Amino acid sequence: MTEITKKHTGIPFFFQTVWARAYPRVVGQQREKSWMFFDVLLPLLAVSAYVFVYKAINAPEEYVGFVIIGGAMTAYWMNVLWSMSSQLYWEKEQGNLALYIMSPSSMMAILLGMALGGLVATTLRAAVIIIIGGWLFQVPFEVSSFTQLFAVFVLAMVALYGMGMMTSSLFLLLSREAWHLANLAQEPVYLASGFYFPIKSFQFWVAAAASFIPLTLGLDAMRQLSFATGPALGFLPVPVEILILAVLSAIFLTGAFLMLNHLEKLAIREGRLTESRR
């Protein structure tokens, strides 16, 4: 190691960082097989409970499919909550955060890497839930537009993980209260996003307020596009929901950039970047 290495800079360096931080998440899933139990089997149990309730009350057949899609999307919410938002707290305790901040790479690239790694790993879990759930309960999928469905999914993910990136910067300042905050956010979002029922069941303004959570409109649009009677149970027309998701994506990504810059400076000033035991 005598010669001086020529290092990447600029955009190649940004994407090099993204891939490096995504790597542990992508590889980690292959090495920790317990996810199949905790992230597939357990959510399927919750999904099954709702399916049996809907079957018992003779709800429309599509409701079963709604629940399966909701169950799959739950995996993304759990990932954003526990592996994005509060992740920087754990990174701080482990000593990684200081190393990230001290490196010349951009924290946005690191957060993006965390998000992409989490997204890839979670997509596998979500796909398994949809396949097994769809097969078990004979869900009548009838996709009206694969292009729109793909666009909705991508935008919902960008907005959702953008929100995760934005809130994760808040965790730069937090200590153990990070755990409680993440716990606090878990169940209300299950309800507000309509994981197990169409949000049209809410009053308009309640559903509109819930739409600030990217999963709400993402789920609603995906259900409209995946089932024959979906549009009748939808909250807003799909093109409108796509437009709102695009706006939310821009807001959350910009918010993440601004908040990260501001809170990193604040954390450096207040001495909150390093693990509490030192």
Next chain:
Amino acid sequence: MDLSIQTKDLGRVYKIRGGKKTEPKTLVALEGVNLEVEQGELFGLLGPNGAGKTTLIKILTTLLSPTNGSACVAGLDVVKEPQKIRQHINMVSGGESSGYGLLTVRENLWMFSQFYGIPSAQANKNIKELLEVVGLADRINTKSSDLSTGLRQKMNIVRGFLTEPDVLFMDEPTLGLDVGASRDVRKFIRQWIDEHQDRTLMLTTHYMVEAEELCDRVAIINKGHVLACDTPANLKRNLQQDAIFRLEVSPLNGVPVDVFESIQGVRKVVHTPQDGASILELILSEESVLGTVVNTLSTQDLRILNLQKREPTLEDVFVELVGRSMSEVEKND
């Protein structure tokens, strides 16, 4: 010679949580620190736990803002140009558990190298070479969660050197390591600085031997203040005219140390109780004072079990400057 690190009147005050709003509690971690470290130096910060060493390192590595004064690393201001500084530095802390347990040693090191823009192939080549040097090559594909503390610290040390920093900070790099692993780490550090005269290394430690063995210059720090800064030889030279003795005597059993400190010519006494004995480290202004000390022991019915005259160490320098041994300071503060 270019300066790699420079601090001017540097200070840091922490606000302590839990204090009343009207009367916020504060802790002065650093005050009026002036240091200049030249390129190519292995510079040591020596002091007890809580002396301010880690705070200083955090400021120099852009992880913490100073509340007073200024600091420059590689000629760049830590507050105004942190992003530029980060291209020149890296840090290794003792006992750190960085990285991810599910990744192998190679993968963890590769990941951190990518955050410095090192091309992947080059990183893998450098990782292999450095792991050979520290004797960890046979563990390259071991998950880091399966490594012992010593091996994990070796991996962390490779992480620090892997990115070819101009200025490397090592915060207690041998903390928690056994004697053999500590010796290997020290040997590697010394070898690296000898082979890379354009690089600078700042090391914090509370192990006197480590500072004495490794460092070109040492700053002794206590309660946020730099008390002395020089080469280990020069620091000890001030004590050369003194006579330093280590006496093992029967247990003091309530005899106050003041009895010995009040003897004319006794400059410092450090008492360390041991099983069935008491150790007295004495710094005397001249050798002849020992006779009076022996007489005093006799009048107090204390027996001498062992007596050694020895050369001054950095521990003696610390005692001379602070008035207590480093372990006493750590125990009482």
